[in-house]
Amino acid sequence: MQRFERVAGAAVPLLQENIDTDQVLPSSYMRGLNPDYAAGFFGTLRKDPAFVLNQPAYRGARILVAGDNFGCGSTREHAVWAMEAFGLRVVVSTSLPEVFRENCVKNGILPLALPAADHSRLAAAVVAAAGRAPFTVDLVTQRIDGPDGFALGFDVPETQRKALLEGLDEIGLTLLAAPALEAYEASAREHRPWQQAFRHPA
Amino acid sequence: MKSLFDKIWDEHFVATRSDGLSLIHIDRHVLHDLHAPPAFARLQKSGYPLRRPELTVAVTDHTVSTLPVRDVNSSPQGAEFIAATRAGAARYGITLLDLDHPAQGIVHVVTPELGIALPGGTLACPDSHACTVGGLGTLAFATGTTELVHVLATQTLALRRPRQMRIRLDGILPQHVSAKDLILYLIGHVGSSLARGHAVEFSGPVARALPVEARLTLCNMVTELGGRTGLIAPDDTVFSWLAGRPCVPQGAQWDAALAHWRGLQSDDDAQFDHDLTVDCSGLEPQITWGVDPTHVLPVSGHVPDPAGLDQSAREQLERALDYMGLVPGAPLEGVPIDRVFIGSCTNARLSDLQAAAQIVRGRKVAPGVEAAVVPGSSGVKAEAERLGLDRVFVEAGFEWRSSGCSMCAGLNGDEGRMGERIVSTTNRNFAGRQGAGVRTHLASPAMAAAAALAGHIADVRRYSH
Numbered sequence: 321m322q323r324f325e326r327v328a329g330a331a332v333p334l335l336q337e338n339i340d341t342d343q344v345l346p347s348s349y350m351r352g353l354n355p356d357y358a359a360g361f362f363g364t365l366r367k368d369p370a371f372v373l374n375q376p377a378y379r380g381a382r383i384l385v386a387g388d389n390f391g392c393g394s395t396r397e398h399a400v401w402a403m404e405a406f407g408l409r410v411v412v413s414t415s416l417p418e419v420f421r422e423n424c425v426k427n428g429i430l431p432l433a434l435p436a437a438d439h440s441r442l443a444a445a446v447v448a449a450a451g452r453a454p455f456t457v458d459l460v461t462q463r464i465d466g467p468d469g470f471a472l473g474f475d476v477p478e479t480q481r482k483a484l485l486e487g488l489d490e491i492g493l494t495l496l497a498a499p500a501l502e503a504y505e506a507s508a509r510e511h512r513p514w515q516q517a518f519r520h521p522a
Numbered sequence: 523m524k525s526l527f528d529k530i531w532d533e534h535f536v537a538t539r540s541d542g543l544s545l546i547h548i549d550r551h552v553l554h555d556l557h558a559p560p561a562f563a564r565l566q567k568s569g570y571p572l573r574r575p576e577l578t579v580a581v582t583d584h585t586v587s588t589l590p591v592r593d594v595n596s597s598p599q600g601a602e603f604i605a606a607t608r609a610g611a612a613r614y615g616i617t618l619l620d621l622d623h624p625a626q627g628i629v630h631v632v633t634p635e636l637g638i639a640l641p642g643g644t645l646a647c648p649d650s651h652a653c654t655v656g657g658l659g660t661l662a663f664a665t666g667t668t669e670l671v672h673v674l675a676t677q678t679l680a681l682r683r684p685r686q687m688r689i690r691l692d693g694i695l696p697q698h699v700s701a702k703d704l705i706l707y708l709i710g711h712v713g714s715s716l717a718r719g720h721a722v723e724f725s726g727p728v729a730r731a732l733p734v735e736a737r738l739t740l741c742n743m744v745t746e747l748g749g750r751t752g753l754i755a756p757d758d759t760v761f762s763w764l765a766g767r768p769c770v771p772q773g774a775q776w777d778a779a780l781a782h783w784r785g786l787q788s789d790d791d792a793q794f795d796h797d798l799t800v801d802c803s804g805l806e807p808q809i810t811w812g813v814d815p816t817h818v819l820p821v822s823g824h825v826p827d828p829a830g831l832d833q834s835a836r837e838q839l840e841r842a843l844d845y846m847g848l849v850p851g852a853p854l855e856g857v858p859i860d861r862v863f864i865g866s867c868t869n870a871r872l873s874d875l876q877a878a879a880q881i882v883r884g885r886k887v888a889p890g891v892e893a894a895v896v897p898g899s900s901g902v903k904a905e906a907e908r909l910g911l912d913r914v915f916v917e918a919g920f921e922w923r924s925s926g927c928s929m930c931a932g933l934n935g936d937e938g939r940m941g942e943r944i945v946s947t948t949n950r951n952f953a954g955r956q957g958a959g960v961r962t963h964l965a966s967p968a969m970a971a972a973a974a975l976a977g978h979i980a981d982v983r984r985y986s987h
Contacts, residue, residue, distance in 0.1 A: 321568075353559055353602055397668050426668065479541050490668070491570055491675045497545055500537035501678065504547055512533075514771035514779045515549040515643055517576060520617040521625045521636055521768055 321428045323487035327409040328456040329382030331446040331466070334372060339386065340393030341420070345402040357398070357405035373406075377451025383410040385439075385446045391420030400427050410457045414439045425480045426490050430459060432474055445470045459485055525792040526755050527686055527721040529785075530661040534644050536678055543680040548663075549643040551577055551673050553616075554629045555600075555607045556584035556933060557648035561670040562610030570675040572614045577677060579638060580611050581619040583628045584933050588865075588896050588923040594621060597934040625768075627899020627925045630654035630867035634738055635901055637767030641756035641783040646673050651867050651949065653744040657737030658764070659756030659786050661721075664745070684750050685795040687720040688788070691728035693803030698983045700877065701736035702869055702947065702966035704728070705743040706808040708800065710818025714748040716796060722749035723788065728802045729754050734763040735871040742868045743949050746815040755787040807982050809854060809945070810964040812842040813953045821969065821981045825852045845953050846961050847943070854979050860942040862893040862974040863956075864920075864967050866930040869947035870898030874967040875906050879914045881971035881985050887919035888977025894921040896928040896936075920974070929956055945973040 349360025365371045372378060384390075384403070390413045391399065400423040403411065411424060412432040424431040434442065445466050446455070453467035459481060464472045483493060495501075509516045524532070536545040551574075553561065558580050565572065572578065585603040587596030594604045604621065611618035619626045625636060630651050633639040641659035645652065652664040663679055673679060689712075695704065722744050724737075732740065737754050744752030761780060764770050771779045806820035819826075825843065827850040828836040843850060848857070864870065864878050875897065887893045895915050897903035903925055906912055912922045928936040930948040937957035938944050944962050947970050951962040963979065972982040 353606060397666070482540075489568070490672055490680065491568065493539055493541065494545060494672065494676045494678060494680060497537040497539060501545070501547075501676065504536045505677075508547070512779075512782065514640065514775050518550075518638065518769050518771070520576075520579065521619060521623070 321487045321489040321492065324409065324428055324430060324484040325460050326456060326458045327382050327430070328454050330378055330380060330451040331383035331385055331449065331455040332372060332378040332381040332451065333385045333443055333446045335385070335387045335443060337387040338389045338392055341391055341396060341399035342393055344391065344399040349402070350398050357402040361402040361406040375451065380407060381451065382407055383455055383457060384408050384412065385443050386411060386413045388414045390416060392417050395419040395423070397423045397426070400424055400429060404429060412439065412442060421480075425483055428484065428487070428489070430457065430476070430484055431480075432476065434474060438472055438474070442472055523789055523791050523793065525686055525688075525788040525794065526659070526723055526753050526786060527661065527751070528792070530642055530644065531683065533642070534661075539680055543682060545676075545678040546644060546681055547678055548646045548673050549577065549640070550579070550633070550638055550645040551677070552629055552633055552638065552645065552647045553578070553580040553607075553670070554584055554647070554649060555580075555582045555586070555603045557667060557670060558610055559603055559606035560667055561648070561674065562606070562614070564667070564671045565674050566613075568671065568675065572616075572674050574677045575615045578614075578616045578674070579619070580607055580616050581629045581632055582607060582621050582626060583925075584927045584931060586621055586924075586926040587934055588926045588928045588936055590922065590924055592621065592924055599933060624900055624904070627901060628867045628870065628927055630738070630742065631871060631898030631902065634658055634734070635767070635899055637764050637770035640764070640770065640779070641760060642786045646670075646679060650745045651742050653749065653752040654738050654742040654867055656741035656744065656752035657734060657739075657754055658760055659753060659783070661751055661753060663751065684719055684721045686723070687717050687749070687796040688723045688725055688794040688798070690726035690797075690799045691724060691802055692726050692799055693728060693801045695728055695731070695802050696805060698807055698968065698986060699802075699805045700966045700968065701732055701739040703805060703808045703969075704802060705740050705747075706810065706815075706818045706964060707805055709743060709746050709815050710808070711800070712747060712798065714746060714814075714816050716748070717744075718748035719750050720748070720795065721751045721753070722747065723753045723755070723794075725755065725788070726799070730757065733873065734760055735873040738871065739868055739874075743815070746949060756783055807966065807969050809969060809979060810951045810962070811846065811848060811854060813845055813951060814842075815949070815951060815964065817842065817951070819854060821854060821979065823854055825850055825854065827851050847941075855981055857979045858943070859945055859963075859973055859978055860891060861938055861944040862887075862891060862970050863896070863929045863944055863946040863948065864894070864970050865896030865898070865928050866948040867898065867927070868949045869967050870896060870902065872902050872905055874898075874947065875902070875911050878967040878971040879911045881968050881982060882918045882920070882975065883914050885918055885975050887974045891974055891977050893919065893974040894923055894929075896923045897925050900925050918975075932956055945970045945979065
């Protein structure tokens with residue numbers, strides 16, 4: 321997984337509250353062996369040409385500024401895969417469900433929950449920019465910068481910040497414990513060898 | 523002060539990950555044709571190697587055809603998924619129980635049958651009925667795709683330690699009341715929320731008296747109880763059943779393993795978050811009536827009546843009864859049926875087929891009823907044929923098919939027709955599970971056999987020889 325230090329690009333506003341994962345990725349887009357997650361991202365809503373994500377200025381959007389409780393409903397990770405496939409790297413709300421937040425971090429997407437006043441300020445700036453000028457989200461300095469001198473500081477839980485900065489997906493996080501894993505395997509081989517190897521069906 | 527779960531968990535604990543989750547080592551990782559392909563693709567994309575191919579086995583069960591004579595093209599999804607499973611298994615050097623392998627079968631039938639699952643061990647499988655092997659005293663976890671890839675790359679799962687529930691089963695199971703009836707009763711009686719996310723242990727004289735295959739059936743539906751894992755403490759019943767199976771330890775390792783397994787029980791002073799006792803002595807054969815596994819009644823019961831319920835409960839019940847085409851207050855016995863399915867990881871082992879055959883022997887399936895038996899594995903099928911069970915079923919008018927998940931999930935094209943009422947030995951009766959508009963009644967193999975003969979929901983106790 322790529323390290324996340326700084327992301328710059330268009331920011332798209334989607335300010336309705338309680339947008340659930342079935343809207344983010346309708347289940348019909350999940351079928352088959354090789355689903356097209358980019359096509360599935362807000363797949364049903366995007367059938368309407370007027371939907372915000374269909375505006376040319378937002379096609380390459382990298383930052384989503386969402387209403388409260390974005391990503392509620394089913395905890396399936398596929399919804400985050402759809403965000404990632406579309407190109408988003410940051411999702412900002414006033415609150416995000418816990419498993420959804422964890423799923424974002426696992427996939428290199430920065431989930432930000434801002435205090436209401438900060439979120440309003442950012443949303444206003446994003447709406448005003450209308451996708452024509454980029455915003456920058458910097459995880460190192462913990463700042464968002466935008467057109468017309470817009471600037472905002474943010475907090476993010478340290479474990480999530482570290483995982484994103486180091487490009488650690490879940491496997492990477494686990495493999496930080498590789499020495500303990502190797503020690504476990506060696507000990508189990510010695511004391512409970514039947515757990516560490518078995519005769520396979522011919 | 524440790525429970526059986528604690529002992530297995532603690533023994534397999536590797537480390538605490540930086541986000542606070544516990545890394546638990548997985549001794550056996552078993553994949554199947556439906557979820558293996560996307561996992562192999564994601565592993566390849568990640569660039570991580572497959573850490574322990576020697577602890578990994580893949581099977582073909584969900585998408586395979588169950589036609590008596592079949593190949594990879596015999597089922598709609600089969601070709602694509604089986605081909606991708608084969609390619610991934612070959613690429614990563616994993617043993618694959620392919621379509622024509624003599625040990626092919628439903629994953630949760632095969633892992634105990636071959637002795638891949640062992641007492642006191644851990645197992646991960648991307649299927650919600652992984653808990654089945656708890657009947658051997660194996661601590662098994664159902665995984666999603668991402669966790670599957672995590673196990674492939676690290677041979678561990680990152681978990682929060684669950685809370686624990688013990689269900690002590692007292693008394694004696696009456697004749698004709700099987701483990702399937704017992705677990706259906708428990709799901710109806712305890713519901714699906716009390717045990718949610720808990721590790722469940724079954725104990726008590728009834729659990730002790732269950733043969734191994736019955737223990738597997740009991741643990742299979744822990745998922746429908748809401749539990750995360752299921753366990754029954756292993757004992758000589760399990761050890762003698764396992765002895766000599768193809769994948770179990772041998773020689774000095776068997777002796778060492780056995781000595782270790784004899785310590786696998788909860789301490790007398792182990793504490794549980796929920797500790798229940800259930801008297802099994804008065805139980806009857808059970809059957810589901812509705813669209814949720816908690817919708818269970820004894821076969822002598824009557825369709826529930828919405829009158830007198832509060833509005834929300836009444837509307838929910840009315841919707842269920844409407845879907846199921848049942849009249850409030852009507853006796854369950856006598857409800858006409860269209861089809862019977864005997865199969866699945868819940869009830870398709872040899873003893874299940876024997877229980878059904880005993881009811882069916884010398885009798886005929888009722889006119890107009892379609893009935894099929896899908897053995898849980900090719901091994902079970904071969905043994906059943908050696909014993910002549912296939913002839914008993916065929917002479918009675920059942921179809922005798924090849925092994926696979928079949929009508930349980932319907933992913934291979936085996937499904938019912940709109941509006942059909944099916945008595946099924948599977949584990950889920952949700953609306954549309956076995957086909958759009960299909961009405962599923964879950965029951966034991968003997969009850970399913972009785973229904974096939976009667977042409978309606980029937981009390982199996984009237985049919986025993």
